[in-house]
Amino acid sequence: MAQTPNLDLSGSERAALIFEREKAAVVQTYTRQPIFLVRGSGARVWDASGREYIDFVAGIAVNNVGHCHPAVVGAIARQAKELIHTSNLYYTENQVSLAEELKALTGMDRAFFCNSGAESIEAALKLARRATGRSEIVAAVHSFHGRTLGSLGATYKAVYREPFRPLQEAKFVPFDDPEALAAAVSKETSAVVLEPVQGEGGVNVPSPGYLRAAREVCDDAGALLILDEVQTGFGRTGTWFGKEHSGVMPDVMALAKGIAGGLPMGAILVAQSVSDVFQRGDHGSTFGGGPLVSAAALASIGAIKDERLVERSEEMGAYLRARLAEEIDAIDVRGLGLMVGVELVASCPEIVNRARERGVLLNATSDHVLRMVPPLVVGKEEIDRVVKVLGEIQREP
Numbered sequence: 001m002a003q004t005p006n007l008d009l010s011g012s013e014r015a016a017l018i019f020e021r022e023k024a025a026v027v028q029t030y031t032r033q034p035i036f037l038v039r040g041s042g043a044r045v046w047d048a049s050g051r052e053y054i055d056f057v058a059g060i061a062v063n064n065v066g067h068c069h070p071a072v073v074g075a076i077a078r079q080a081k082e083l084i085h086t087s088n089l090y091y092t093e094n095q096v097s098l099a100e101e102l103k104a105l106t107g108m109d110r111a112f113f114c115n116s117g118a119e120s121i122e123a124a125l126k127l128a129r130r131a132t133g134r135s136e137i138v139a140a141v142h143s144f145h146g147r148t149l150g151s152l153g154a155t156y157k158a159v160y161r162e163p164f165r166p167l168q169e170a171k172f173v174p175f176d177d178p179e180a181l182a183a184a185v186s187k188e189t190s191a192v193v194l195e196p197v198q199g200e201g202g203v204n205v206p207s208p209g210y211l212r213a214a215r216e217v218c219d220d221a222g223a224l225l226i227l228d229e230v231q232t233g234f235g236r237t238g239t240w241f242g243k244e245h246s247g248v249m250p251d252v253m254a255l256a257k258g259i260a261g262g263l264p265m266g267a268i269l270v271a272q273s274v275s276d277v278f279q280r281g282d283h284g285s286t287f288g289g290g291p292l293v294s295a296a297a298l299a300s301i302g303a304i305k306d307e308r309l310v311e312r313s314e315e316m317g318a319y320l321r322a323r324l325a326e327e328i329d330a331i332d333v334r335g336l337g338l339m340v341g342v343e344l345v346a347s348c349p350e351i352v353n354r355a356r357e358r359g360v361l362l363n364a365t366s367d368h369v370l371r372m373v374p375p376l377v378v379g380k381e382e383i384d385r386v387v388k389v390l391g392e393i394q395r396e397p
Contacts, residue, residue: 011036011049018048033356040067043378045361053356054374054382057363061199061231061339061373064258065303069377072261075299076292083291088284094294101301105240106253108269112278113289117230117256118146120266121193123283124252125150127270128191128224131251131277136188138181138223139170142201145193145228145254154193156201176206178213189223191252196242199231202369203341205334211246224251224274230266231339234258235304235376238314238337245336261300263293309376313337316378323387329394331368340372341365342390351393358389 009017015036022032035053039046043066045055058064065072079094086092099111114120129135139145139154146152147160153167161167173180175198185192192214198204211227218225227250232242236258239245243253251274256266267289270277287293304310317337324333324342332343344351348364355362365371374382 011047011051014048033352033361035356042066043375043382051359053359053361054386055361056372056374056378056386057361058373058375059262060257060363061236062257063262064234064236064376065261065300065307065309066375066377067262069261069300069303071299071303071306072296075295076263079292079295085287085290085292087286087290088288092289092291092294094291094298095289098289098294098297101298102255102267102269105301106269107249108253109272109275110270111289112268112270112283113294114266114268114285115264115287116146116266117228117254118148118151118266119285119288120230120254120256120268121145121151121154121226121228122148123268124193124226124254125154125191126283127252127268127274127277128226130282131224131274132190132222134188134190134223135168136186136190137168137170138184138189138192139172140175140194140198140201141172142175142198142204143172143193143195143228144198144200145195175201175204176210178210178217181214182217185217185221185223187221189221191224191226192218193226193228195228196232196245197237197336197339199339199371199373200365202343202365203335203339203371205336208246211243211248215248215250218251226250226252226254228254230254230256231373234301235310235313236337236339236373237335238310238317240310242336259300260293260297261303263296265289265293265297304376307377313376316376316380316383319380320372320383320387323383324390327387327391335372338372338374338376338378342370342372344368344370346394351390354393354396355386355389358392360386360389362386 018036036048037045102111143156145154154170171184173184229241233255251271253269259265334341348370352362352364363371
């Protein structure tokens, strides 16, 4: 039986109890940080002891409009009183309205809805095989596209793939190397799948012509170009979508993370040339695009527009990178918008721990790279505080 909170316990006692209960009740696939979060607002969260943290993780680039944005909360509450779930056996208006909104934002032709980024990549790869009759995939070194059996084959890190082989594994080529990409793609290639900016790989930003070259390579080989915009979408890079930095139109876009204000949702957007590839019954999702999550997504998109968060992402991202370059001893500071990577000599997992003790939540994508993806509502005062904390940590013995 589920336990109810014991209000007589202190915050630290409640946290210790939750840690023990989690070990006994949850499959141990995550390395969690030792804090028990109970509340969030904007770019800040609070733990069970009432301690405040500036959140530069944002649910791993999910909470673009901030934690518990009033418009999203209100939309969820209103919709939950009317209709939560129906399945895709029936029509619902929110799903259609969201598809129309995404078409307008992306310039693509049609949408298919699912529940996560990995699922959106699965749908994209499945569509590519249906469209081309081929099975070969080409992806980039340091890519991350998910951990389901299909998406895992296009994810670079061997430690993720090794325990689950045999897989349908991609040919991996160096990122931002058009010549290597051209050499790898053949008439057997169904799709090239790329991130406009690599997230898990270390916030790697390609040169301006790279995605344009990828488009040409795919066209020459009759392969589809899939852009994984799961992390780069919805204002994260200072444009609505990462593809806008190169002007490239893919055949398929994979979306998730920031789409629905914190609720689980994924989607693919397809170009007109492949919009009729999937036939009835070829693919499906029980929960995909349901009325509740679609209401949240429409509200989140509305908030991004109303509060000009795409423009704010560009402005605050430039400010964050400038402050880091000024104050932090870094090998490199890179990124677009509020998707920022900081490469350091020091151990970044250790910096994450020390920053958390000072009220700042960060994420390390590797031993020497910090990834900063705060909510797009983050302010200069919060950025200054984070940079100050990093500087203090660097100056300590």
